[in-house]
Amino acid sequence: QVQLVESGGGLVQAGGSLRLSCAASGRTFSSYAMGWFRQAPGKEREFVAAISWNGDRTYNGDVVKGRFTISRDNAKEAGNLQMNSLKPEDTAVYYCAAKYGSGSSSYASYSFWGQGTQVTVSS
Numbered sequence: 001q002v003q004l005v006e007s008g009g010g011l012v013q014a015g016g017s018l019r020l021s022c023a024a025s026g027r028t029f030s031s032y033a034m035g036w037f038r039q040a041p042g043k044e045r046e047f048v049a050a051i052s053w054n055g056d057r058t059y060n061g062d063v064v065k066g067r068f069t070i071s072r073d074n075a076k077e078a079g080n081l082q083m084n085s086l087k088p089e090d091t092a093v094y095y096c097a098a099k100y101g102s103g104s105s106s107y108a109s110y111s112f113w114g115q116g117t118q119v120t121v122s123s
Contacts (some may be wrong), residue, residue, distance in 0.1 A: 001027060002026040002029060004022055004024055004114035006021065006061055006074035006096050006117040007020070011121075012120070012121055013089055013121070015086065016086050018080040018083045018119060019082050020080065020096075022078060022081075023077065024077040025077065029077040030054060030077075031052065032100060032112070034070075034079045034103070035049065035050035035098075035110055036050070038063075038119075039089075045107050048060075048061050048094070051070045052103050055074070058070055067085045069081070076106065081096075091120050092119060093116040093117065093118050093119075094116060094117050097112060099111055
């Protein structure tokens, strides 16, 4: 299995940017597709973006709308989520996740999860 640790969250003003990172350890990270999800208080977990095992395909959730970019560096066993033009409604705990096979918007299909990193966007 693979262990995932997110970092890079914090407090930012609306319109600002953050770059989240997901460090992987354990089994070979390049064996897995990776996804980012988020969950705000009182809301269901929401798909943000996903990327194939080799980075050649990306999948964006409705929330992205051209503002976020997912990427990965298998040599460094890490993934990233660049978030620009942040809005207060982007405030949530952001999780990275890994799964076998193709990237997916379904959180139930992901086998491995990080502990999450808090992103707070002030107005």
